[in-house]
Amino acid sequence: MSGCVQIVECVPNFSEGRSKEVIDAIAEALICTQGCHLLDVDPGPSTNRTVYTFVGSPSAVVEGALNMARVAAKLIDMRGHHGEHPRMGALDVCPFIPVNNTTMEDCVGCAKEFGSRLAQELGVPVYLYANAACEDKRKILSSIRDGEYEKMPQKLANPDWYPDYGTNDFIPTWGATATGARKFLIAFNVNLLGTKEQAHRIALNVREQGRDPSQRGTLKSVQGIGWWLDEANLAQVSLNLLDMDVTPLHQAFEECKKFAEELNVAVCGSQIVGLVPRKAILEAADFYIQKENLFILEEDQKIRLVIDKLGLSSLSLFKPNERIVEYMIAEDSSLSAPLANMSLKSFIKSVGSRTPAPGGGSVAAAVGAMGAALTSMVGWLSFGNKKFEHLDAEMRRLIPPLNNVMQSLVPLIDADTNAFNGYMAAIKMPKSTEEETKRREECMQLAIQAAISVPMQVARCVSNIWEPLKELAKCGNIQCVSDLQVGARALEVGVWGAYYNVMVNIPNVTDEGIKAKAKEDIDQFLKLAREGAAEVLSIADGRASSD
Structure with missing residues (x-):
């Protein structure tokens, strides 16, 4: 990857995971945006949510996200939306992440420009979160999304929760959107041959915010819930690893395994939603290499080891060239060596x-x-x-x-x-x-x-x-x-x-x-x-x- 190329990653989450026509139309809006490169589209029928991952220059990713939102406003109606994943709007969340030759400040600028223009063009309420938040209580996405879409009318009417941009009137077809700047978030699900309740119990044990404010889970910078995945006939501990330098991928997996064993529940692999940084996979490889006294130096072999140890292909084949962000970016000749x-x-x-x-x-x-x-x-x-x-x-x-x-x-x-x-x-x-x-x-x-x-x-x-x-x-x-x-x-x-x-x-x-x-x-x-x-x-x- 050329050191002088500015690259920002954008990962918008739209509240539609079942209609192929809608999912494809939103993707097409991004593909047609000059300077943007779509890396991944990950729909979930049970969550009724699709996570898109794309990269481009700071200005290009803002335009790409706006183009996607314009299409979503025409095709998604939140009044009939239901799914396993918490949500509050048609475009539920739109984070910007620094990747190459960009800073967190650059991404805060992207979020503010995007939020302002989205509110102005579509007339919808927009909140700033994470590093772009203007108030401490708005830094955590779950705080903004508390009560979800159904409680949004009351939230918008509360002066403490007026949006950062746009109207505080409730827009039934849209809901509300959060946008911000953050570090790379790894959406990581651990598969269980158990119940939704058992998965949620493990999530409460490991996530940083435990069962109540006085109780903390075992993993820092981790959010988590448990849910049932109809299409796979299994439960998942669904985790957001907010800072992989604080809680790495392999630590989250091993911690879930430990609590599953205490409940006599079988773990049958895991799933990465969207993309994962190369660093996270290689750190996991180093952990298992050291743990089992292995001697592996080739990168592709290290990746194979992690795929096996975490069971990343348990639900669908984990293809490194389609899942590791640096590999995906390198596929574009303009960004390669x-x-x-x-x-x-x-x-x-x-x-x-x-x-x-x-x-x-x-x-x-x-x-x-x-x-x-x-x-x-x-x-x-x-x-x-x-x-x-x-x-x-x-x-x-x-x-x-x-x-x-x-x-x-x-x-x-x-x-x-x-x-x-x-x-x-x-x-x-x-x-x-x-x-x-x-x-x-x-x-x-x-x-x-x-x-x-x-x-x-x-x-x-x-x-x-x-x-x-x-x-x-x-x-x-x-x-x-x-x-x-x-x-x-x-x-x-x-x-x-x-x-x-x-x-x-x-x-x-x-x-x-x-x-x-x-x-x-x-x-x-x-x-x-x-x-x-x-x-x-x-x-x-x-x-x-x-x-």
Whole structure:
């Protein structure tokens, strides 16, 4: 994902989960909005609610949400709405979430613009919640939604609960809408072969707000209720994980399992509604890897582990490319890494074409990544084989840092080219006035510092590999000695490439402090690379000659 692209996620929840025509019409309104990318549509017949997930620039997501609301106003009539999920309006809630190069303040701005325009255009009451709330009591969505649609006439008539935007008259066909800015919320349901009452009992035990204000559940930043899912013939503990850094996905699942066991109720998997951040899945993988003393490094295998441990495919197949938000965003070519995703042949042709980028910096990162990949391969070929069983513990320790360097270098292939393009764009900025000239110079300095930063990251990243690589050279599979030697040389070449790219850009830096620090750092990284590669090759040569 390009670092300069502004991305906000919007997750509007509409009170219709049964009519395909209505669900599709609302989705079509979003699809037709320029700059918006629909990632997921998740309808629920029992909840009679559909959760849409889409991304775009701050201005684009506001337009997309408004277009969806306009269609919903024509097609949804709340007077006949019933479902398992609490609700107060046709567009029940519309949160904005920072994803890439955006802040919570940006999303608060989106919520306020959306709320104001929605109230003005449709003449409906709109509340601000979460980080956009103007009062503490309105920060929690459940407080605003208390009493649901049926009690909304009385709520709107209460001066303490006048909406932030729009009329305080009750609109029977619409109800009311809440919009706000928040962190990524994970809607997570744990499946039970039990009753709705048992599911709700577990929800009360785990959610932060327990049975009454004086009693708290075991999980912080978690909301929850229990309900019955007709279409699956089972109960669910339905949780909203409001802050995955406070209560991660796997902790919520394990806590529900614990209380289910106390009730002698079987847990049969779980369900993620909408999308989930990659971080949440990988943290769950790390939890189970540590818990069961597993050795798994590949990301796709970690994801498979979590799908199995949480039973994420119990109700419908969990497809990572359709459920993990970063994977979904990467499907859009405008937000992906074009060089790293090329075939090797295409990348080589791109380097060899009559363009200055991709150039030496991207090649340095690519060569370094290949070198790290070779050393990682040597580690894997020294692990898991009965012949090298005595090395298993050693390889469990050595392979991860080699693999981490390989993974870390890949995105720097594109980052270097992006930095070069940023500098060229700054050079082309207008300079016809004193103000324009000053702004151009500021942008050029920022761009040149970025152009130095990327190769510096390459060199810094490789510096982490030499110690484990020396140990691998001493004990790794001797049949792979040539791969180890090529890998060490490639890593050294990668640092040399980084060195040259830093040095060619340093003269353009006007800040003498930054210039001196860059020179000192890159010299040190080159010294480590030359000495580290020489020592690895010496060890490898010694083993090869004595074999």
